[in-house]
Amino acid sequence: MVTVSLCMIVKNEEEALHTCLKSVHDLVDEIIIVDTGSTDSTQEVAASFNARIYPFEWCDDFSAARNYAFDQATQEYQFWLDADDILEEQDRLAFLDWKKQATVSYDSITMDYVLSVDEQGQPLYKLKRNRIVRRDRRFRWIGFVHEFLHVTGSTFHSNMAVTHKKTRAYTDRNLHIYLQHREQGTVFSERDHYYFANELYDNGRILEAIQQYEHYLGLDQGWIEDRIAACFKLADCYAHQGQKQEQRMALLRTLNLDVPRAQFCCTFGNLFIEDEQYTQAIYWFRQATLIEPPQDVMALTNSSYFTWFPHLQLCLCYDRIGDIEKAKSHHRIAQLHHPTHPSVLYNEQYFAQLEQK
Template identity: 25%
Template sequence: MDKTISLCMIVKNEQKYLEKCLESVKQIVSEIIIVDTGSTDETLDIAKKYTPNIYSFNWVNDFSVARNYAIEQAKSDYILVMDADEYFDADVNLQEELKKDYDYYVFNINNHMKFNQSFIHTAVRLFRNNIGLKYENRLHEHLNILDDNSKYRGVMSVSTIQHVGYMDEEILEEKKHKRNLPLMKLEVQENPTAYNLYNMGKTYFGMNDFKKAVTYFQKSYSLGKDKVYIPELLTKLSFALHETGQFEDAVGILVDATRIFPSETEMKYIQGIIYARNGYFKDAETCFHECIKLGDQGTMVTEGSGGYMAHLQLADMYEKTNQLDKSYLERINAMRVKGNTAHVLQDYLQFSLKINQSADECKQIIEEHYKLNTIEDLQNLMNTLYSLRHPLLNHYLSKFNITTEPHIHTIAKIYSKDKNLMRTALEDINNLGNRENIQDVLLMAYIFKDKSVMDKIQFAMNFGVKEMKIIKQLFEDEKLTGSITKPLQNVLFTLCKQLIMIEEFELFQELTQKLIDNDSKNVLNICKILSEYRFDELAIDMLVGVYRESPNHPGIVRLLGDLCFRNNYFEDAELFYTKLLNLDSSYETYERNFRLYENNNDQEAMMKMRKEMMEKFPSAAWVQPGYDTRILSSN
């Protein structure tokens, strides 16, 4: 015989979501109970279409009181608790779950976010009625199953609740945490349990006040080390420690925690993030590969931590360590797994610009891994191409015969690499002019030496007389005189990148020479741009010249070493990397040297370097005795 189920909800001004929620459960539950805390929109009219059991409740700044009032009205065998911005997929079968005859059921909550991303957390949402279960806490209310003497039996549900509230642009997490802070402080003051201290830490964590978050997480952990939320607590504690400059402590916690909780993907992912941000790339690499093996699993996991996000982290790390083939492969892996996610698509297309991938190859990757099933999919593709100023923007505008804002068509012409189209864009330059695309106006003006837009550039960029003097000198056959301010410097270096993207190499050479003549220190930044877009030989030639003048400049030595390594000039790379050790004794420099010795199969140098790193950098896991070197070699 089927068990009866009461849906119990507290609502306020939920007209946007409520109907979808109730539609998804009306065939699943026996009764629907709505407790309204003061709606002024159409919420109650929607609720009346599904149930007569609507109650008005005077809000008393306590979520648990409102929840308990709702479940007191329930007459069924079991109680289902949902929020208005949640719903079930059509294939959910709660009666099959209830045959297990547990007191409560823990559900995965799939939190949908913008740009086709999501994260998962768990919560008790279905439980037996009339056995003493009730809600506690003003904020972050929860059932009293966390008590040490709890006699209730629970199990993980196979069903998932979909939550769409985080997709609303009006929800700003930091503001929400600030709004909840007074309630949370009052709760901690009256009842300083491990759970409340943990939630206080989460509140400060959400406000980016990591120092206070650390304090409360540590207090919570000292009171309850066996709670179900401990994996999330330790993960957030470690990240907060890192953000307050305590790298060794953060890593130390995660090394131990990942052994205790080996199936928590998010924990391993954050460990990889912390390693990577500090240049510990070998350890980061191991972490992200382990995430991929685990997949998305654990008590709380951001979608993709065990998939496409881990692939993107590997791609970024391989790019930083000059392993470009691996970097490209990981971006393709991410496209295969989640190509329709805006972040994944943008990351791939941005890299395609840096490696000067052909338009046909790019189109093939997009057509294989980005599915154009809806108008929204096409819009996301066009928005990504536009934001990157990608040459394929013009192709897809034409392919789908898209009519859109004039400035988008103008941008498409500029970056098409078609000189004739670019000339027609010059006629449309009045379509451009706001801050968003004034850099494009400068590009066109520089290419065609059009001085008519100077006032527009000055107004949009808020430049003064001295800055405009230098801008005007760009269009003349004369040197740039005077010092270049930081904002103008950023504009001019961006202009250098734009000229590379549209293959205006003569103008690039003209501009960079003017910048070098103005200040020889600009050589390093220009060489970084050349390196970014893979003009390595030219960068090396330029750097060798400035190296003779500044042989002890760490930035010059580092970039020369990287470029030589990337281009298989291994003897030269060793010369520069060895010298770099005397100029910069950071862990990252040591790992650079080790990678070179590893590439050269210089076992003696590898052993010596590893021993030295073991003494200097105890947080580097891969150099420690007993570390399974097969993990590294398998990656």
């Protein structure tokens, strides 16, 4: 049995925080809440779960706040969450099992971070994050925004998951922090350059995002998964601008970094569908069905590219070239993975009508 401190930073999260703490309060041995300036009843909600509450003067630095929260912990392990995260019931049970059986042997324990789910509640986008770390290792957070926990030593990759339940509308807060730091002459890390580009993209500043992604990729540094993701996002930017050739070239840059990913094959296949070149599209979607997820367990994955989506597109392509039997075959596979998707439901009705003729 090990002991665990839950460490969180919050601001004006009264509704989300109640849902979060309700899902984890009985799993941990203490709750540390660092409040960065709430004006609602966030602190009252935290107090109702017997949390220890610490005010923190906000300084546009997420790592500073998270490190302060970690500094208040007293238990063997530190476990961090955001206010809009929860543990689903199966993960609550898994957490309890881990806690009962664990010893202070691993320096870090990763958990899946489920960013979105399908209609059946199955994960679509997910990645692993270092969620639970030994307090005596004094690991620190790095980065003023889009911060990360820098860990070393032994790591256990668990099957437990944290599920993101975002309720707030997207804001430009992080973008303004980056812009302020740029104006102040802050030296950006390669990771900062990547996430700054993402913020520009997410806020609709597409031309600036293109410049920033190009700059980041030109550094030829950083985590390979970030660099591959930057190529895909750069391709999206060029698509938004109607620059199809540049979009293709951005996608092809992923091949300089690793073997083809299923996402590359599907995205490239879609370009051929747009040009009504269905035979070429079939080639790429068939390749997608043969590709395994990335080997790096920490990488962001979208299960759609490895399951139903390439078969959905193969169904379309084979129908367009008149091979109805192959179209039906791939429809059945897509249906097996995602029976409630609107396109799958449409195709089911479409094939039923064909059989009646």
